[in-house]
Amino acid sequence: MTATAHVEACLAQIAARDGEVAAFLHVDAAGARQRAAWLDARADGSAPLHGLTIAVKDNIAVAGQPLTAGSRMLAGYVPARDATVVTRLLAAGAVLIGKTNLDEFGMGSSTELSGFAPTRNPLDLARVPGGSSGGSAAAIAADMAWAALGTDTGGSIRQPAAFCGLAGLKPTYGRVSRSGVVAYASSLDQVGPLAKTVRDVARVYAVLAGHDALDATSAVQPVQPVQWRDDLAGLRVGVAREHLDDAVGLDSQIQARIHAALDALRARGAVLVPISLPHTRHGIAAYYLVATAEASANLSRYDGLRYGARAPNPATLDALYTHSRAASLGREVQRRILLGTFALSAGFQDAFYQKACRVRRKIAEDFQTAWRSCDVLLGPTSPVPPWLLGQMTADPLAMYLMDAFTVGPSLAGLPALSVPVGVDAQQLPIGAQLVGQPFQEAMILAVGDVLQRAFAPEAT
Amino acid sequence: MSAFEAIIGLEVHAQLLTRTKIFCGCAVAVGGPPNARTCPVCLGLPGALPVLNAEVVRLAVRAGLGTQCAIQRMSVFARKNYFYPDLPKGYQITQAELPICLDGQLTLDDGKVARIQRIHLEEDAGKSSHGDAGTRVDLNRAGTPLIEIVGHPDLRTADEAVAYLRELRGILMTLGVCDGNMEEGSLRCDANVSVRPVGQTALGTRVEIKNMNSFRSVREAIVYEVDRQVGVIADGERVRQETRLWSMDLARTESMRSKEEAADYRYFPDPDLPPLQLDDAWLDAQSVDLPELPAARKIRYQQEFSLETRTSNWLAEEPPRADAFDRAIADSPALAAAFAAFLMTQVQAQLQRHERPWPELAAAMADLLRICGKWRAGQLSNQMLAELLQLAFADTARGLADALAHAEAQAGAVVRDDGVLEPVVDAVLAKFPSEVAKYRAGQKQLSGFFVGQVMRQLAGKADAKAISALLTRKLDA
Structure with a gap:
């Protein structure tokens, strides 16, 4: 298929379905067509992503296209430079089809908290696609793009991948450049790919990964190629009881599915190792303190002076800041800024932010201990299947708890992959989370590929 | 309180x-x-x-x-x-x-x-x-x-x-x-x-x-x-x-x-x-190539050139000035103390009067040293020196180095020839007979008065040492 034909197919899907799904905040039809035509005419087809359409989460800068991060605060902002990941995609021959919806600044697990409109799950329009990379996941699930970039701070790639029946990888912290990515929580944010298959995820990942001099936290380790395999002889798969049989609030169908996934791995030669991640229950609290503390500083630049609508006739400079921010930032964003500001404030920093950092180290140590007895970990990505729109919005804390299994690897900086492992009785997709050792993306991709094919033999 | x-x-x-x-x-x-x-x-x-x-x-x-x-x-x-x-x-x-x-x-x-x-x-x-x-x-x-x-x-x-x-x-x-x-x-x-x-x-x-x-x-x-x-x-x-x-x-x-x-x-x-x-x-x-710091420099100035503490401190506290000084006196260390004092007093006074940019002054360091040397050797009188500096620093049409050379040429040579000095000395002594008498009676400090009078007649452009020698010869004869 030519790049042009592929792009036209995606644009046709967008035209047909995005009115109800609302995956995109901006579709660059003209740009995508132009690039596809250029690739068909000039390129030899050898580039790793030649002619493939990729949707980009709208907190990642594409030069000349709007960059909103899902916030009215950034409405009208157009960056002049590409994010490093975008530069890499273009160099690899990809076609960027548009910018996808997200929870404002990545703060949410359902994409209902976009400052513009909620995205719906293409598999069941009454349900959320997950978040915050819900637009990216929905775009792929509705065949509007071959793959997409998401960002993951506490589960924002993995959980929407699980909710939309896709594969989604959060790489090791530092593996993929954050340059040009609107920061939510800088010590946690990572860019990663979503696609229908683990193999496609790996294909995009290979393009994204690598050192970038524009990001001081970018890792210099060489990127390992994936060795695809069919049997898992000798692989030690850790099963944390806190993520499965002792997990609080875990949906029973999901629990059963994960056991089926474990059985599938064992059938292919893997050894299951029961382990414990004893600090799991503190993960949510630590995550929401560290992430909101960093966010409170990262979002200070959105002060009404240069972005967003400036409050008219403020009496003082403080009033200008307060009114502009209150008008242009959504409630959840304001909640997290206030929470983070409080966690860092004098007299409380030790009890909240500092303590959360100590817990974070404990959580990382849990994983380090686990690596003594296993090579990868497997558990559910989300404790529940995709919920109905509006079901959670009244209770932010309940929504925070949905991140129970994804925040741990984020806090520890570990690579984690969500792999589709079938559906429940309502035909809602279920994702399994594979967690790897630092910079062992190749390992979890290879295992994830075996796992996906165990449930969907056609997914190669 | x-x-x-x-x-x-x-x-x-x-x-x-x-x-x-x-x-x-x-x-x-x-x-x-x-x-x-x-x-x-x-x-x-x-x-x-x-x-x-x-x-x-x-x-x-x-x-x-x-x-x-x-x-x-x-x-x-x-x-x-x-x-x-x-x-x-x-x-x-x-x-x-x-x-x-x-x-x-x-x-x-x-x-x-x-x-x-x-x-x-x-x-x-x-x-x-x-x-x-x-x-x-x-x-x-x-x-x-x-x-x-x-x-x-x-x-x-x-x-x-x-x-x-x-x-x-x-x-x-x-x-x-x-x-x-x-x-x-x-x-x-x-x-x-x-x-x-x-x-x-x-x-x-x-x-x-x-x-x-x-x-x-x-x-x-x-x-x-x-x-x-x-x-x-x-x-x-x-x-x-x-x-x-x-x-x-x-x-x-x-x-x-x-x-x-x-x-x-x-x-x-x-x-x-x-x-x-x-x-x-x-x-x-990083610790290998550290240059001499001001404190060490002050001590070196005192030990090597016998500078007064006040002078060495003043010179060293402005490192670019001290660097330019060090470069200028590298070939004539004997002049260092005099040159430092010259910079701190006469040159500094001119700088305060006429703002000249620092790089210009650094570039003119060698000229200043030459002028200081001439002054110390008696080739310029105090007054000639003062006038020269005043002329040069006020001359903003030229760069300072050029202005100094120009003013130096204008100043000409000091008068130290007995053939020129003697008639003037004679005329001064003839004009102040009572002072001559007092001098001869033992008030030797009047020597300065006579030198001043002679200098005045010669518009300050004479060598005070030569006048003094001539006076001694005539009065003590």
Whole structure:
């Protein structure tokens, strides 16, 4: 298929379905067509992503296209430079089809908290696609793009991948450049790919990964190629009881599915190792303190002076800041800024932010201990299947708890992959989370590929 | 009220002499159109990330080595959070708990040791200009690399504070860390001042003074503030903990904000920047090529050239001046003491009268040395020298070196030929018979009077030694 034909197919899907799904905040039809035509005419087809359409989460800068991060605060902002990941995609021959919806600044697990409109799950329009990379996941699930970039701070790639029946990888912290990515929580944010298959995820990942001099936290380790395999002889798969049989609030169908996934791995030669991640229950609290503390500083630049609508006739400079921010930032964003500001404030920093950092180290140590007895970990990505729109919005804390299994690897900086492992009785997709050792993306991709094919033999 | 003593500690911000900013590739410079030297990083655009400039680290380490600090193998950048229009990210990147240098000291000219608590790295903010039409923000300065040198409260007088600042400035300039320009703000000084009754060990309430942009303002602000605080206590009131601004025009400090209004900066480690680690081999290499610091230079001047303490201190405290001096006298060390004194008195007086840019003076050092040599050898009289310097320094149409050569040619040669001097001497002696008689009766000090009279007749262009010799011959004959 030519790049042009592929792009036209995606644009046709967008035209047909995005009115109800609302995956995109901006579709660059003209740009995508132009690039596809250029690739068909000039390129030899050898580039790793030649002619493939990729949707980009709208907190990642594409030069000349709007960059909103899902916030009215950034409405009208157009960056002049590409994010490093975008530069890499273009160099690899990809076609960027548009910018996808997200929870404002990545703060949410359902994409209902976009400052513009909620995205719906293409598999069941009454349900959320997950978040915050819900637009990216929905775009792929509705065949509007071959793959997409998401960002993951506490589960924002993995959980929407699980909710939309896709594969989604959060790489090791530092593996993929954050340059040009609107920061939510800088010590946690990572860019990663979503696609229908683990193999496609790996294909995009290979393009994204690598050192970038524009990001001081970018890792210099060489990127390992994936060795695809069919049997898992000798692989030690850790099963944390806190993520499965002792997990609080875990949906029973999901629990059963994960056991089926474990059985599938064992059938292919893997050894299951029961382990414990004893600090799991503190993960949510630590995550929401560290992430909101960093966010409170990262979002200070959105002060009404240069972005967003400036409050008219403020009496003082403080009033200008307060009114502009209150008008242009959504409630959840304001909640997290206030929470983070409080966690860092004098007299409380030790009890909240500092303590959360100590817990974070404990959580990382849990994983380090686990690596003594296993090579990868497997558990559910989300404790529940995709919920109905509006079901959670009244209770932010309940929504925070949905991140129970994804925040741990984020806090520890570990690579984690969500792999589709079938559906429940309502035909809602279920994702399994594979967690790897630092910079062992190749390992979890290879295992994830075996796992996906165990449930969907056609997914190669 | 002399029963009080002042406790003073300085916080000095020095702008580092790097080509580019601390976290991006934008040029560090002065002037130019607003916001011309900016990029996504120093504008704080969404997604832009800071990457540390290695030269900044090298210069901060040099500053630490020059002030006998312990250089820290690991230091951490932190975010200092506050809102202001010229702070584009809403936080300043600085170092808080773990700075790059700790525990240094300076030795002042009188031998007193003043301790340095820490030196940390940070970025400068932009500049706000408040006008009738509103506030304008220029971010050219945003991201300029700074070090802050925090001194212990070891200073007791305004003079000590000035001596500390001079010593520190001299070291930073010698090491190529900072250009030391206080007027342009590349060296900025805040002072923490408190007073307490002599004999009391507990410290009094501390007031921070800002906005002092010269040595003179540092001295005057501290003197004023110490008096003010003693006055407050004498009135039976308590000193308020606050920040005060020095106003040179009003010659007083004025309250800017009190402790209650002070912001909570919510410092925390900047997750965009990994901890700064220095390796031992690199660090060892940094201590190898340190130049001679002002304190050593002062001693060398005293020992090698027998300069007076006052002269050696004056010369060495301005490193570019001392460098130019060293270059000029390299081939004629015998003239060093005379030349140093000549620079400190005659040349300095001219400089104060006529503002000539420093590079010009440095370039004219060899000419000044030649003129000084001629003067010392009697080839120029005092008056001729004074006139020559006056002419040259006022001659702004020429560069200083050219102006000196021109004025030197104009001055011509000194009169020392007996054939010219003798008739004038004879005429003076004939004009003052009673003084001649007194001289011969033993009032030998009148010799100076006669020399002066002869000099006057010759418009000052004569060699005083030659006149004196002639007079002695005639009067003592």
